[in-house]
Amino acid sequence: MNLALALQLLIQGILLGGIYGLTAVGLSLIFGVMGVINFAHGQMMVIGMYISYWILVLVGLDPYLSLPLAAGAIFILGYVIQSTVVNRILDFPEAMQVLPLVAMGLILENLALLFWGPDHRSPSTALGLATFTLGTATVDVSRLIAFSLAIAFTVALFLFLKKSAIGKRIRAAADNRLGAQLVGIKVNRINNIAFGLGAATTGAAGALLLPLMPVSPHLGHDFTTTAFVVVILGGMGNLLGALVGGLILGVTESLATLLLPATLKQVVSFGLLVVIMLIRPQGLFGGRR
């Protein structure tokens, strides 16, 4: 086996895993607080990609600079979805919670199709083709930036939940909704913010992915699935678990190309999922739920 190739694949797997982690962190947060699975997650990320695409093409602002705008816009989208739809379905049976969010995903996907058409859009960005070499391996700069920011965002979100007043309220609402209500926390508003934050991380992931892959309306579905696998891997509702789960999945998928054709990539990721489910059904870092 070629050692240089293995090293290259390992580096790429780690970097890709960070991005998987970031898309999954939001999903995990939303699940942890509300107990609903955001099936529109990948589609929200695609909208984030399109927003930074639009800003890049119309204003000329690089995705890394327009990232706060993309994240902000998706925060608002998430806030609105939570306040109009999800708050009403929190007490419904799980099977019924799934449908409105799947529907939301379909709506977002087709809105993207309506606004931007079916084309794969992949504008050139300032750092889109930048690389440097590390020994025999090539490191992709935009991937490294995406990876570093993904870690930074996850840590920041973690600290926000631990330290800030709103963060504490979010955790309280997640822990015991009735109790939180009794001590005077406006739980619905806190839920809106939590969903908004979860959505914002996926919007940010969208901006980070724009230099890496062409955006098209149908990209979202696969990312929802990947994020879902990552969250289950790391433990539902555990943020750092999502990050670690992302890294594991990224590295496994990448190294699997050494032995298997890439057409079997999904077999690898879902196979991994099945194994984890058998050994640790609560996920690697799952505790309470």
Added chain:
Amino acid sequence: MGQKKSEGKEVSRRAFLKTCGAAGLGAMAISFGVPTLLKAQPKPIKIGSIQPATGPLAVIGQGQRRGNQMAVDFINAKGGIKSLGGAKLELVLGDSETKSEVGRSEADRLIKEGAVVLVGAFESGTGMAVATLAEQRGLPFLVDVATLDDITQKGYKYTFRIFPTSTAFAQRGTDFIKEIMAAKKLSPKRAVVTYVGDAFGKTQGGFFIKHFKAANTGIEIVEEISYPLGIPDLSGEVAKIKAAKPDLLFPICRPGDSMILTRELYKQRVELLGIISPGSPGWYEPSVVRDLDKLALYVMDNVPWINPASPVYQEANKLFEQKYKAYLDTNTGWAYTGVLVIADALERAASIDPDKIVAAFKATNFKDHPMVGDAVQFAPNGDNKNATTAMVQVLPEADPLKRVKVVLPQKFAQAKLVFPAPQLWDRG
């Protein structure tokens, strides 16, 4: 008296009924009479178009619909099907969502809505499913684009195809590659083939590899890499390509993965004499040429391209550019041709009876099409005997809409081919 007067002025019940009766009779006369008048204008003939208008191939599927629709408009503007009293064509739309099972049910719906001929399906899996359905329902199906050989190998009586098969692609592609290497006096040793893992990619890739290996070119295929349709990342695959140290890359792509592949080849600095696709989308579409810009240059693709000298092409392309700001390419061009071939068969059949249309298809000799190759004529299995390909290359030109040029065969060439190509990162 006073009472009588008022009766005369007001509408009495009897008068009201009389008026209603008269109006009713009039309405009946209208409802029976006018349709007999309208019969002079024959009912439109419905053509069912099944294309992947959403899903990972949406960008192509929507182009296919446009190609189909533009040809329908063209025929209607010329007075419809004259042998059927000037009947107009009507395109009824089905969306396969890039899934063969959806394509089949959509085709079934179009048949129920009164389609007399089906056209489609771009994606080979859907093409196969619709061909089977057409056979069951006894309705003619014209494959405008789809390469999978099997579609016309099942002995189906109702399926015809104007597009080349994967076998034809593999043969032409291999011949072109030999011709280029001989002309440039190059003898590369190693090549990598990549292909997308859907029905098309697997067949197109598999047939090409089989044929290329048998053809004794002196070039060894050192690695075969396949990946799923719609993959968001190809860094691992490109690392594998680099490790194989190839002189040539033969990719079979879809739009989207071609962009990821090319950028990744740049980032990982994979040195190549050139990229030559044995025949696949992903290299000549306006959006790819625009977004990849310099990186798309010098890629060659073996495709059944438009014939730049054909007046039919020039007329259709002008309209296509005006309407959609894109050029007719191999797919939209054949989608356009597909409906023209159907109209030609309907004209000669002078009937919408499926078996008469099939008989007319069998006798097709259709010269006035916009593509490279001779007249469309069907072999007994339903394949177009004269379907062929050209080698196109993306060449530098200020306007991205004019960059794709035919370079081989010489007979159709618009420009001289450039080979070997400058490395992706040496293009300023």
